[in-house]
Amino acid sequence: MNTKFNFSKIAFLAFFIAFSTALSSCKKDSETEPEIDPNKKGMLEIKFDNIVGQDDFTLGKDYQNAAGETFKVDLLQYYISNIILKSENGSEYIVPQEESYFLIKEHDENSRNIQIPNVPEGNYNELIFTIGVDSLRNTMPPAQRTGVLDVGVEGAGKEMYWSWNSGYIFFKMEGTSTAIEPTDTNPNGKFRYHIGGFGGYDTPMFNNIRTISISLGRDAAKTREEAMPSVHIVVDILKVLEGTTQISLSEYPTVMVNPFSLKVSENYMKAFEYHHVHNEGHE
């Protein structure tokens, strides 16, 4: 390959980054940024911070949606999968699929920080990922459903799988709302949003697989062998009920295997936003 060209390109890039870094007030020191060696590998962290508006999201706390309903959430968890990192120079790092499934659980802080190993050094300014589980994986036998996808493990696939209509639940939010009229079958005003549906095995059906791209704007997550950047994504839980379509909990207390779920997944796509990046490697 043309190493000379690569070298000059990298040198230029390094110079440019060093220059722009000097201008950035975020940097704690004026140390020159290390050069990128694409043969070296490092890590990249993605943190998912569930929020409500401007505030941190808390399970069991009262919130109000756009429909004016007061609600609290008891359980919130969702799959993130098939992550692709795009760098400033246009190159892509596709996380190996077997290692690219994560279950983000509000009640488990560790689960909210995804650390991706073996990432080639680079300045990554775009993340692409699926909220949910791709259709192919949904059709595989149990041997190919390990880790967070294992349907026989509590805290993993067990709670995120429909066994009678085989497929993963991509996004699960449960709670209560004072706006939901208590009934014999729902005495506590519970709402249950279990969003899944991978498009059907041999008959087309609704598909809630949502893939989104998140730009870091002018920022970049600078992965180096010795430095792990941390990208913070905020997920605004209110958007689940109003991202595109305003949804009333009293009108829709239960959304599961139902085409209406398309509205919910369309909504929560809008909940994911880039917030900031830490390039020091650790907080």
Add this chain to the structure above:
Amino acid sequence: MAFAILFFSCQTDNDTNPKEKFAFKTPSNFPKPTYNLQENPITLEGFELGKKLFYTGILSRDGTVSCGSCHAQTSGFTQHGHDLSHGIDDKLTMRNSLPIQNLAWAKNFFWDGGVFHLDLFAISPIEAENEMGETLPNVLQKLRNTEGFESPKTDYPLLFEKAFGTKEITTDRFLKALSQFQLMCISANSRYDKHVRNENTNENKLTTQELKGLELFEQNCSNCHSTTLFTDQSYRNNGLKIGNPNDTGRHRITQNEEDKFKFKVPSLRNVEVTRPYMHDGRFRNLEAVLDHYTDGIQDSETLDESLKSTLKIELNQEEKEAIIAFLKTLTDEEFLSNPILSEF
């Protein structure tokens, strides 16, 4: 150990290599299996483990329900005499249990086809609150907890080691073992099969009436119950009066309006012993089933095209009797009494 001995003692001939005899064989009049046997090669040990799991109550919350509770071999692996199968705490399910036979050729499972891989099938009955009322992680844990148990109790980790090499009990191994047992439930030795394979002896030669029934069957029924498997594995609305309005059949899975009240075309193998009939067991006998097709079909938006124009299949009493006589040739006594598949 006792099981293994029992198994070997069932071998009737002088076969010196029981493992080879045991191997999955596609009957000569059957198509290629749908199940990928290379992903789960059947072994004697895996099959024996699967059989233990099939017949143990450990799979249910309180130990009272096993797979065999709703799938009894002598009734073609269905629950005899129940319209709706019932599970734990005497709770009724929504449907009549389907036979476990020839599943290696099945594309989808359940009356609505909600599961598309045999290995994924068992999770649903285990976790349904009106079937076994358990969770898969709990079942796996209960099995792990049997380590060191002595006969007559079962040490499952030991059986997993024999089947898969180590004592580890995983989702994958558990489900594969269950599949191995179910895959071996092959029914292909009915009098009809022997007729097709030209294995006619005087004893199993089809009678004139049965042959007449076969001809009528091919003219009137095999459009859906297409031969060899006796199902085309499609979902159709056969004009039943709506029973449970919440059970919309295939529609529950796909949510497509055009799938409302469509159910899987069931195989008719061993149909003589799998009564009652239909997804909700509404017909007590085969006569009632045929009466439905001649006189009971209800029109609806999703009624199958093949029934739409006339709303009936034209058959007189003699023809019905001939068809029923033919259907009884699909009874496979060897399968229904095969000792290697039986609980005891």
